[in-house]
Amino acid sequence: MTDTAPVYYLSWEELHRDTRNLARKLVDTPWKGVISIARGGLVPGAILARELNLRVVDTLCIASYDHDRQGELNVLKAVEGDGDGYLLVDDLVDTGVTARAAMQLLPKATFVAIYAKPAAIELTTHHVREFAQETWIHFPWDITHVYSEPLIK
Numbered sequence: 001m002t003d004t005a006p007v008y009y010l011s012w013e014e015l016h017r018d019t020r021n022l023a024r025k026l027v028d029t030p031w032k033g034v035i036s037i038a039r040g041g042l043v044p045g046a047i048l049a050r051e052l053n054l055r056v057v058d059t060l061c062i063a064s065y066d067h068d069r070q071g072e073l074n075v076l077k078a079v080e081g082d083g084d085g086y087l088l089v090d091d092l093v094d095t096g097v098t099a100r101a102a103m104q105l106l107p108k109a110t111f112v113a114i115y116a117k118p119a120a121i122e123l124t125t126h127h128v129r130e131f132a133q134e135t136w137i138h139f140p141w142d143i144t145h146v147y148s149e150p151l152i153k
């Protein structure tokens, strides 16, 4: 993130609404379950599981060694099988590095993301909102309510 990059503060309500809107696009398929890409996909995965009445929930745990440059990825916990019939969910597809790695591990899973940026938007089967590539999104679990000074005191 550069100092001049636009920043978007996403609320819990927005995330919940957007994830429910994603669920509406998925109701016609009898999914076997949901696989969340941890950690960003955890909350969206819980909401999708609730909306789509899915009781099988799993995690694919991937960490990037270098957060800013999205360097090499480390698979901390994989999922057995090829993902056939499962929803593979993440909060955001940005450069696509994480999604590509996840889809290599689970080639038959259906990858969805709540939010997408143009560089890798084609990787998602469904997403809800697109953000500009340079926008830095703060997810609700990264932020807290703080007092804001009035403009004129």
Ligand SMILES: O=P(O)(O)OC[C@H]1O[C@H](OP(=O)(O)OP(=O)(O)O)[C@H](O)[C@@H]1O
Residues within 6 Å of the ligand: 037, 038, 039, 040, 041, 062, 063, 064, 067, 070, 090, 091, 092, 093, 094, 095, 096, 097, 098, 099, 120
């Ligand atoms: O398309 P990409 O450029 O790979 O970026 C998207 C990934 O980045 C974020 O995860 P992050 O690396 O912040 O890890 P975390 O979810 O564990 O916090 C997000 O949750 C996606 O998994």
